[in-house]
Amino acid sequence: MSLCVEIQKRLGNFQLDVQFEAHQEPLALLGASGCGKSVTLRCIAGILTPDTGKIVLDGAVLYDSTAHINLPPQRRNVGYLFQQYALFPNMTVRQNIAAAVRNRGRRAAEVTEKLRRFRLEEVADRRPAQLSGGQQQRTALARILASEPGMILLDEPFSALDGYLRQQLELELQELLEPFQGTILWVSHDQGEVFRNCRRVCVISQGRSQPVQTVEDLFLRPETVAAAQLSGCGNFAMAVPQGDVVFLPAWNLTLRCAAPPPPGIDCVGIRARQLHPAVSGEVNAFPCAVVRVIQDLSCTTLLLRPLDAMAEAPLLRMELDRESGLADQRELLVSVSPEHLLLLR
Numbered sequence: 590m591s592l593c594v595e596i597q598k599r600l601g602n603f604q605l606d607v608q609f610e611a612h613q614e615p616l617a618l619l620g621a622s623g624c625g626k627s628v629t630l631r632c633i634a635g636i637l638t639p640d641t642g643k644i645v646l647d648g649a650v651l652y653d654s655t656a657h658i659n660l661p662p663q664r665r666n667v668g669y670l671f672q673q674y675a676l677f678p679n680m681t682v683r684q685n686i687a688a689a690v691r692n693r694g695r696r697a698a699e700v701t702e703k704l705r706r707f708r709l710e711e712v713a714d715r716r717p718a719q720l721s722g723g724q725q726q727r728t729a730l731a732r733i734l735a736s737e738p739g740m741i742l743l744d745e746p747f748s749a750l751d752g753y754l755r756q757q758l759e760l761e762l763q764e765l766l767e768p769f770q771g772t773i774l775w776v777s778h779d780q781g782e783v784f785r786n787c788r789r790v791c792v793i794s795q796g797r798s799q800p801v802q803t804v805e806d807l808f809l810r811p812e813t814v815a816a817a818q819l820s821g822c823g824n825f826a827m828a829v830p831q832g833d834v835v836f837l838p839a840w841n842l843t844l845r846c847a848a849p850p851p852p853g854i855d856c857v858g859i860r861a862r863q864l865h866p867a868v869s870g871e872v873n874a875f876p877c878a879v880v881r882v883i884q885d886l887s888c889t890t891l892l893l894r895p896l897d898a899m900a901e902a903p904l905l906r907m908e909l910d911r912e913s914g915l916a917d918q919r920e921l922l923v924s925v926s927p928e929h930l931l932l933l934r
C-alpha cells in the first residue's frame with residue numbers, strides 16, 4: 590500500500606516539480622504559502638493534469654504521461670478534504686454522506702454508522718450552511734470515509750476554524766482517522782500540526798520537493814534555510830566556516846560550533862528560544878543593544894542588535910519567559926550554545 594508521485598506542472602510563471610513516496614502513513618506536505626501544496630494535491634486527485642510524470646497508488650497507475658494514462662477523479666479512489674470542505678449545499682448531512690456510498694445495498698446502514706461514529710445524528714437533516722465549522726468538517730470526513738478511499742488528501746484541514754475549536758478538532762480528526770489503513774497526505778503550513786500528527790514530512794519550497802525526512806530531523810536538525818524557516822527558526826545570518834567556528838560578517842561575530850561544519854555550510858540559524866542571557870566569559874557570549882521589547886501573551890520577545898553589527902544587519906530575536914525581568918535592560922550579554930547553532934545550506 591503506497592503512493593509514488595513524480596510530477597511536473599507549469600502554471601503561468603509557477604513551476605511545480607515534486608517527487609515523493611508515502612507508505613500507509615500520514616505524510617505531511619509542508620511549505621510556505623504559494624509553494625505548490627494544493628496544486629500537488631489537485632494533480633493527485635485528478636482535478637488538474639500534470640504536464641509530465643507519473644502517479645501510482647497501491648500499484649494502480651493514476652497518471653502516466655509517457656503511457657498516456659490519466660484516470661478521471663471518480664476512478665482514482667482518492668478522498669479529498671478541501672480547505673472549505675466542499676459539501677453539497679442543497680443536500681442535508683445525511684444526503685451528503687449517502688451520495689458517497691458506492692454500494693447501494695449497504696447505503697442506509699453505512700449512513701447510520703457514519704452519522705453515529707461522527708456524532709452527526711442530531712444534525713443529520715440540516716444543510717451545510719446550518720452547521721458549525723466542526724460539524725461541517727466531520728460531515729466532510731464522514732462523506733470521504735463512506736466512499737472507502739485508498740488514500741485521503743487533507744488540505745489544511747483546520748484553516749477554516751479558530752483556536753479552541755481547532756485544538757479540539759485536531760484531536761478528534763486523529764481519532765477518526767486512526768482506523769484508516771491507507772496513505773494520508775496532510776498539507777499544512779503549521780509546524781506544530783505537522784509535528785503532532787505525522788512521523789514523516791516532505792518539504793516543498795518554491796515548487797520543488799525536498800527528500801522526505803522524519804519530523805524529528807526537520808524540526809530538531811534542519812539542514813537547509815527553507816527547512817529551518819519552516820521549523821520556526823527566526824534568526825539567520827550568512828556564515829563563513831573556519832575550522833570549528835563560523836564567522837558571521839553581518840553581526841561581526843565568531844561563534845563556536847559543536848563540531849567542524851561539513852562542506853557546503855554558508856548560513857547559520859539561531860532559534861529565538863535558544864538565545865539566552867549569558868555570564869561574562871561564557872562560550873559564544875556577545876553583547877547586544879536591546880532595540881525593542883514585544884510583550885506577548887506567554888512570552889517576551891527582545892529584538893537585539895549585536896554591538897559590532899553592520900548597520901543594515903538583521904536584528905536578532907530572543908524569546909524569554911514573561912517573568913524573566915530582563916525586559917527593561919538597555920544592553921544584554923547573550924549566548925547560544927554550540928550544539929544549538931543550526932548549520933545550514
Ligand SMILES: Nc1ncnc2c1ncn2[C@@H]1O[C@H](COP(=O)(O)OP(=O)(O)OP(=O)(O)O)[C@@H](O)[C@H]1O
Nearest residue numbers: 600601603620621622623624625626627628629778
Ligand atoms: N489555475 C492556476 N493558474 C495559474 N497559477 C496558479 C493556478 N493555481 C495555482 N497557481 C499558482 O501556483 C502556485 C502554487 O499554488 P498552491 O495553491 O499550490 O499553493 P499552496 O502551497 O497550496 O499555498 P497556500 O498554503 O497559500 O494554500 C501559486 O503561485 C499560485 O498562484
